[in-house]
Amino acid sequence: MAKAVVYALLATAFILVMVFCPSKQHGHHDHLGLNRRLGLRDHVPVFDPLVAKMERYAEENGLGGQTHNLDLEEHSPMMDTSEVEEVHEYFSDEGKLNLTLRLLSLFPLIDQAPKDSYISSNELKHWLTQQAVERLNYRTHKEMESYDKDGDGNISFSEYQPKFSSQDIEKNGMEHGEAGWWKQQFDNADADKNGTLTFNEFKDLLHPEDSNNSDIHKWLLAEKMKRMDQDNDGKLNFMEFSHNAYDSFKSYVEFETGGVKAPTAEEKFAELDLNKDNLLEVEELKPLLHYLHPGELSYSNYYASFLMSEADDNKDGKLTLDEMLDHDYVFYSTVYDAGVNDDNEEDYHEEF
Numbered sequence: 194m195a196k197a198v199v200y201a202l203l204a205t206a207f208i209l210v211m212v213f214c215p216s217k218q219h220g221h222h223d224h225l226g227l228n229r230r231l232g233l234r235d236h237v238p239v240f241d242p243l244v245a246k247m248e249r250y251a252e253e254n255g256l257g258g259q260t261h262n263l264d265l266e267e268h269s270p271m272m273d274t275s276e277v278e279e280v281h282e283y284f285s286d287e288g289k290l291n292l293t294l295r296l297l298s299l300f301p302l303i304d305q306a307p308k309d310s311y312i313s314s315n316e317l318k319h320w321l322t323q324q325a326v327e328r329l330n331y332r333t334h335k336e337m338e339s340y341d342k343d344g345d346g347n348i349s350f351s352e353y354q355p356k357f358s359s360q361d362i363e364k365n366g367m368e369h370g371e372a373g374w375w376k377q378q379f380d381n382a383d384a385d386k387n388g389t390l391t392f393n394e395f396k397d398l399l400h401p402e403d404s405n406n407s408d409i410h411k412w413l414l415a416e417k418m419k420r421m422d423q424d425n426d427g428k429l430n431f432m433e434f435s436h437n438a439y440d441s442f443k444s445y446v447e448f449e450t451g452g453v454k455a456p457t458a459e460e461k462f463a464e465l466d467l468n469k470d471n472l473l474e475v476e477e478l479k480p481l482l483h484y485l486h487p488g489e490l491s492y493s494n495y496y497a498s499f500l501m502s503e504a505d506d507n508k509d510g511k512l513t514l515d516e517m518l519d520h521d522y523v524f525y526s527t528v529y530d531a532g533v534n535d536d537n538e539e540d541y542h543e544e545f
Contacts, residue, residue, distance in 0.1 A: 238321055238489070238496035240524045241295060243283065245328060292521040300514050311511040314501055321493035329403060329489060333396040340395075347389035350379050353398075381408040402488025413486045414475045428472040434462050442484040449498050500524060 239245045283291050283298075303312050303320045340352050350362075357372040365373035382390055382398035384406060390398060397404035401413055421429055421437035429438065435458040446455040456464070465477050483491045504512055504520040517524065 238493050239324060239328070240321065240496075240500070241299065242324060242327070243290075243295065244525070245324065249331065290525070292525060293518060296514070296517050296521055296524065300517065311513060312517075313511045314497060317501060317512070318494050318497040321497050322490060325403075325489045325493040329396060329400055333392065333399055336399055337392060337395060347391060348395050349389050350376060353379060353390075378409075378412065381406065381412050400488060402483075402486045403490045404488075410479065410482055411475060414478050414482060417485050418475055418478065426472075428474050429478075430472055431458070431462050434458065434473060438478070438481060438485055442481055445484045445487065445495065449495055 239248070283294055285291065300312065301308075303316055304310065305316060306319075337348065340348050342352050351357075354372070354375050357375070361372040362376060364371075365376070367373045367377070378398060378401075379390070380386075382394045382401075382404075384394055384397075385391075397406050397409055401409045404410070418427075418429060421433050423433055424430070439458040439461065442461065443455045443458075447453065455461075462473070465473055465480065467477055478485070487495070500523060501510070501512065503523045504516050506516055506519070
């Protein structure tokens with residue numbers, strides 16, 4: 194019975210966090226969420242690991258917004274003692290998350306280098322990066338369990354894309370979604386070139402924007418260039434750059450610098466055009482990769498800048514506990530803003 198109550202409490206809390214936080218007003222301006230400003234789509238940054246845990250709980254049980262219809266005793270995973278205690282500690286009987294208690298407990302965990310009763314921009318970025326890495330690893334583990342049919346801890350191409358026959362692979366079609374197109378991505382992720390993907394290689398395949406693999410970076414930029422290269426010459430002229438790549442770059446730069454004016458399109462193009470041929474090749478676009486194809490790790494840095502700008506009242510570049518408590522809603526409401534940007538609908542991994 195106690196276990197069922199805990200499960201129900203966690204599920205109810207998940208709904209209430211989603212519902213009550215965005216509507217909570219503190220007399221501040223009605224700011225847009227980070228995802229609306231930067232066009233986040235599926236996995237927006239999450240500040241609190243407890244919220245991430247609730248999201249996983251809902252995902253693993255297919256709850257969505259229908260938790261009240263689920264037999265939680267029957268369908269929920271086992272929770273250990275520490276998780277039960279955590280739920281009881283931070284949620285009221287009505288399922289409301291006590292933001293003050295959560296921030297009081299999280300502040301010393303974030304304030305680490307140095308431990309000086311302030312949270313610097315770097316400490317906040319480090320914390321959010323840790324949460325992002327944990328989410329990437331979690332999702333990769335879930336996908337690995339699904340694809341690794343023989344249970345050997347590696348993913349073969351036939352396990353990853355069983356819909357393609359040997360004839361399809363031999364044809365090596367390179368159009369979007371064809372066997373050769375997928376195989377090229379698979380081979381790029383296969384860093385040791387042994388024909389199968391380890392956990393980290395598979396993570397690179399699933400989350401290429403967060404990879405350090407140079408082959409993957411080059412492929413991402415080449416795919417992006419195809420959609421910007423209107424005259425199909427394999428390069429970007431100034432007009433193609435300014436009408437496609439520059440706006441994305443400018444938005445991110447101004448956001449991460451707190452509104453500092455970004456270089457003009459002409460200035461940035463000239464900086465990138467290393468061989469001065471008035472055209473940009475894939476290699477020359479590399480400095481823009483994380484602006485044109487930002488991943489979850491990049492978003493976590495932008496999110497840190499957002500939180501700092503919203504909660505740092507005296508603009509000294511660091512947060513006190515009081516500032517965080519005065520702006521508690523910022524750390525929980527902004528990730529649930531409903532606005533999204535559909536500009537990235539054609540991202541290559543849309544077919545996963």
